[in-house]
Amino acid sequence: MNGTANQLHEHREVSELIPWYVNARIGDADRQRVDAHLRDCAECRGELQLQRQVHAAITADPGIEYMPTASLKRLQARLDGLDATPDAAARASGADRPGQRSMRWGRSMAASIAVMALAIGILAAGLWTRYQVHARPLDYFTVTTAAAHPPQEVIRAVFAPATTLVELQSILDEAQLRIVSGPSEAGVYSLAANSSLSVSASLGLLRTHAAVRFAEASGPAAAADHPQ
């Protein structure tokens, strides 16, 4: 009777560990315990088979890939908002304390004036930059907008979405390149030379990697590398 109770207890405890046996995130002692139990328990072997199929189905569907650039810009805008209104959080969470309201009103007025001044400044700056030859890259693009490229850029490249940071760095090290900007909305990185290696040689090295979906020389650099 006692032996049966112990077996039931062991069965229940081992059964609870099966998901982590399946995902290989179990300690050595527990893994050996599961192995020993599986030899004698057909029910747990069946459960293991089922959980392996569920695990395979879940890992076979890695989810949807999204590019982070646009989302990061929106986060940056939210952080800018925090910086611009340091007492916003206090306003949201705290009740008014005596004497603070008039001070806050004064701050609001000052903030309003500052916002108006900033708006006028932005308008003036916007008009001024229209006449600048080296305008900053636009924060948006249309299909007819020519993309602006950083001055150091010699190559533009797109990497497979599954490429890890470590792989990316290794590929760039080999091709003696570094990232100067990107990825853009379209996933394009701007790369600059890290050594005197020619652009065509770097391009050749890049293109040997399956993780590099697309690589091309930027206009002026390509012309310099391949003179007529």
Added chain:
Amino acid sequence: MPPLVMNPLKEHDSTLLAAVAAGDRRALEQLYLSYHRRLARFLSRFTSRYENVEEIINDTFMVVWQHAKDFRHASQVSTWIIGIAYRTALKSLRQQKNLGFPPDAEALAETSTDPTGETETQDWVMQGLRQLPLEQRFTLELAYHLGHSLEEIAAITDSPVGTVKARMFHAREKLRRSLPQLGGGGEL
């Protein structure tokens, strides 16, 4: 697929988080870029709307920005960040449900009738997962999709280990009951 949680850049994460705690926006951006793919893929399994995925990720990193100084190294940085994402996602997905938006409306409509066995099994599993209560589904997905250990899931969900085991047990039971019905033939 190797467990995504096996991050070779643990020390790098700690260095970045320390810089974030000191107010370094560039460090936050680097941390964001290194976690975005993992979180977006994970969250896209719960909601097919990217605006929801983005909102959860960005809310998560707002919390990271504001509370990095409170991180006490009781867990890995990845566990801490995914824990924040977990709580943010739970709240967001519950709000959507209360507003009457089924989180996977589009995905349900797109369920394939692909005759190849592998895809069909994936569909059955996905449908079974959608029927689980959120905590139970998160527990199973944290183990199988992100590859977390029992103890890590306990830390992420801020729950005792026994609670994680119980959620996993109920998730498996419900999944086992729903899969033969969805498959129609009693076999997975």
